[in-house]
Amino acid sequence: MGPKRRRDRFKAWFWGFFSSKDEMHFMPDGPRRGNSPNHTQNIRIDNAIHVQGDHNTVVRQDGQGDRNIVTQIMSLLSKHIIPGAAHDSSPRDPPPRCHPNTRVKLIARITAWIENQASLELLLWITGPAGVGKSAVVQTLAEYLAESKTLGASVFISRPNKRDNPHGVFITIAYQLATRIEAYRDYIVERLSRDPELLNGGMQAQFIAFIVEPFVEKKFGTGAKRWGILLDGLDELRGTDAQCEIIQTISTFAQEHRDAPLVWIIASRSESHIVNTFEDDEVRRSYWSEYIPIDSTEACEDVERFLRSRFKETRKKFRHTIHNDWPSDSDFLKLTVAASGLFIYAEVVMQFIRDPGYADPVSRLEVLLSVIDRFNAAPTEENPFVHLDALYSEILSSIPFTGLWPTTKLFLRVTINGEYIAGGVYFVEGVRYPFTLRGMSILFGITQNVIYASLDKCRSTLEIPEWKVAHKAVVAFHHASFSDFLGDPRRSGNFYIGTHSDTSSAIQMRVLEVWNKCSEDETSVASVKAMWYLYCSKSQEQTLSRAIKAFYTDLFHDTIHLLRFVVTDTLQEPERFPFVYESLQKVRMRMLCYLFEVWDVKHFVCGFMRLSPDSEGHRIGFLREVRLRDLEFGHLDWKEMSPAYARFKHGIIQEMVWKIHRPRSSTELKAFVSDLKSLQQHSPELKVAIVGGVPKEQVAVFYRNRLRRTYIVPYPE
Template sequence: MTLRRKFKAWLPDIFPSENGIQNAPRKTGGFFNNAERSTVHNSTMTAVQGNQYNTVTYSEGNRHIMAQMMGLLSQHIIRDAAHDSSARQTSSELLWITGPAVVGKSAVVQTFAEYLVKSHFLVVYVFISRPNKRDNPHGVFITIAYQLATRIEAYRDYVVERLRLDPELLSGDLQAQFTTFIIEPFTVKKLGAGGKRWGILLDGLDELRGIDEQCEIIHLISSFAHEHPNAPLAWKIASRPESRISHTFEDKEVRHIYAEVAMQFIRDPHHTDPVARFEVLLSVINRSNTVPS
């Protein structure tokens, strides 16, 4: 079996399809299952069955509140940072894809994200770009929250209620935002518990304003992946190997949590093709045992 066929055969066990999530019974699953140390937006998701969290039943007035809260949330996202089909995602929950400029990281990541989207897998993709002014660190987790809220009914109910009670949550620091939009819903409320994992990809972390903020985001995500391995989120971070970022990933509290795929610039026309680089990425992942054999 070729690597591509092997990967395609492996994907359904990791990413639930739209039909699978609607028709199949819920069961515990893994995203990048059996991986050793994984950062992926454009998805259709359904509410998780069960009563482990409160569900809001909307009257006409409540619908107005929901629209207001979603509008408030949207004001704080990083504009145009979300992936769509026409524009440019050790622990099994965190993967670092790294390499120098012009090596093709974003092309590979975009190819991977588009492949998942076309295959109806569930993906959140945030593309960070300093030249395009999509580099506000305080918009990262809000952007993720907004994209999740537009696709997961139960998560939207949670966010709307939290913002209705305290709109100032959007002005919190990175730690407070991460607690509100990631830790609380997925570990306390247990949204998505027992289902397949959702992938969240941050592409271009090194483009984010503020070196300290870049490193804090790595620490927040890696700690979450380590402390909550059963949470339904898997993360991919793509960036250049900038000094502070590399040192953060090598920190003793982080280095055992993630898997790394290092991409080098190859002066070969064949490898300038995103699909070819996608094959290289899969080959590296396969050799590092992050793809089950």
Template sequence: MFEHAQGFTVSGGTFINSVDNFMEKLLEKTLLGAAFDSSARDPPPRCHPGTRLAILQRCLDFILNCTDTQKIRWVVGAAGVGKSAIMQSVAESDLPPVIWRASIFFSTAGRNDGTKAIITLVYQLAAKCEPYREFVEHEIARDPSLLQSLLLVQFNKFIVEPFIHHPHLTSAGRTLIIIDGLDECDHSRTQRVLLQLISDFCLKYPSSPIVWMIASRPEPHITSFFAKSSVEAVYEKEEVLVDSDEAREDVERFLRNELTRIQDEFSLSPESQWPSEQDFWKLANASGGLFVYAHTVIKYIGDPDFGNPTSQVNSVLKVIEAHPLPNVSREQHPMAQLDALYAQILSKVPDSIMVDTRKLLLMLAVGWGGSFMVLCNWLGMTREDAYAAIRHLRSVIDVPNYDNAHYATLRSF
């Protein structure tokens, strides 16, 4: 009855699926939790409905219509402008010509090992494409050291060779590869190596089916790479500005929708506008086009631990009025208002637990990627003490569910 069966071995009377075994071993070499649909990123940042429509359309049009060598779209902008939300929305978009897609969402919170970048993409593509998986499995069985090879070797073997010389892959359709947060990859040299490999690939193989979406902050070494004349032909730049008219309109729409949601959720003055139009515009003007500020404001106002959104709105307005910043350029100092808001949020933490709060924030700042309970044990805190220390910080920290603390990690927004 096993006449046509493949990919199985028998060991001691037990059937072993070698395909599953291979994929499990390959998974161990990847950057866990980096894919766009990984539970480690749940809930991922997404564009609020009705926002970023123009940018998203330009990105999708590029993916569908790019030709020849120009197959990289560089999405660049300061921290907090919503690049990851844009990339997440692109990754989730319905794109019929795109047959396969793979993604890496780098993060300093434990997902920043650039040496695993290629194998991470390889695993995702192998899980979706049988001819590609067979190719990868055959090559690794022949030379297991490929899993520890240089990025250059892995790129040539697992990207160049199959997607340029394998007929099942070259003729199947477009493949989309998304790399978000490149600047959060652990070493600037690794970031440049990845950029060089991708740009050289686009230049040398203009008929390649792969389209690359790369997002980063405008770090000097990344900006200087894209400024090279030898790279100009391979990419289009999508700059996400801090305070453009488009960004401000999107932030205003986000604030209105979310404040309405909070009003309904807390049954606040259903017959009248809340907050007042004047107060709304104070919030909107302070946010400008910076989504991270608007998002933090909404989390702070709607924090269930406080349970008084009106009081929270007044608290934010006091911070805005106390820090008017008339001579501060938003483009040069986009985080000035956000810094003032963070200071206000931290001021709510009682002095009696501030020591524990600072310990947890320090571990978050240095990129702790383990489970919340392991962190508590390492710091010598009970779970109850740790939750008390961060109870007032839900607007700036993704606090894991109490019952899931053994597995979840602490994340900043």
């Protein structure tokens, strides 16, 4: 769908919002109108349950007053934001910001626009190539607005650091606005009390509820100073369609509601789809832009000013070993020419020189100058990163290629692509712990000392967490340009880390190996869990804290969740992952399914209902199709041979939730089997998939459409 068509569709919906005073109820399948329920000051939410991934967040009001419900709603909202995306979030500390006395003219133009209440445009697009300092400019603007008490929200998107979920953009903005504007917070509490499922809605539904309703219909802040909403790194947001939709949505609002007390700043690279969206005839009238070039006179002067300041700091820090005239004028000139106004190059240069692992800035500068001499080419418009790429290659070449590099490569590609599986098509929502530094250590069986040895040379490009927090912290990239370099074989050459599919195969294989190792000789869930804890602690410290033990449990549940993705997604195209499929044949499916949570049951069953044994035989021996009349249930029990179903409870919107049911007594089992036999009698031809490569560990899965139930029933043969 082209930009104009998407825009027209949104405008029709946008204006339809104002065609009636009836309240909009946003359901999962789109907006519907209806009468709003009556509300009193003390709102009671009896069954407001929101489901994300595998976690049910229950919001209840127990009569303790407004303060309690505000806390509950804000807590609910916080679970859906993009964590670490705010300008002052600790994961971004220290954030990139403009060095003193740099970008002075640019910042002055933008702040003057923000303060101009009569400005015709309420949207600014800051654009330019990677590494010119766009994020530093936006950070500086965010700090300026925060100091003047006019910052509404700031969202710093980062693809390599996994702050790139489009569903969380407007929720993050709403959360930050609610922390700063009391009237807005009261509105959000009331709005989400009535409709917590709004947090599952699409971006346009969220924009209507979080921006249009309060600032247009309710006229919050009209006549007062404008609040700034900053969105940095839009090009790093997951999905080009989502990027374009955000531009169109904000543009429409900025153009149609010039009296709203909001100004918007979007910063991004000049990607073709983003440029095309901004150049749409109607979008063009709603914004002004600032292009930040690489090699402008101002940029080169600013980079030189930055380098002089950093060298001065370095001389002061190492005053006992460095002369006051270091570096020489000729060496400094060589650096500034290589930088050619590219701020990211200057930043990486200084991180490289000041690397605490070497503590020898003079020698590091000599290495850097030799790299510049070897790549004696000036940056061009076609290849502005020639010296940056040479520096990245130099950093990685210090890692022993036949020794530690394979481990470094593995950790880098899992850090970048780890949460994307099946060739990058599916994003694993709700899985966090396997991709922390300690989680990767356990998953791939790599000891602490080898991990740090393999990553240590990359400290000028990576933020590597200390081991004491490695169970909850991930390896972070200082800048997206390094992950771009690693993922582009034309730039990285021998240091290319591979495709999403390569990463997917590595993760899938390893997850299956670990599961099969922990479950192959065990007959009970308790023994599998015991083997898991033994496996986790094998290469770890002897004395475990309570936090690490809890981490092992969380990692176990995340691994089960990940396994469900591996099973269903591998079966989509088994010929693409032949080695993974071979390991999949050994999985004890009954045991795995017994450990599923509600969302796993639902997606596991629905995934297999879309598949069928194919004529080429890729799934023969693992998946076959029968009818419900073929099943027998005499072998079931209410322990580990227990069946289960996930059920969608449908009532008023506050009661919409998936629940899992397993019989926990012989009486419950009897009722469960009776229900199965009744279904078998009424729907004997219902499609059933028999799943699993180990005959005694197979399961039968099927879907009961009328009641929206998904069943998993142990079916050993």
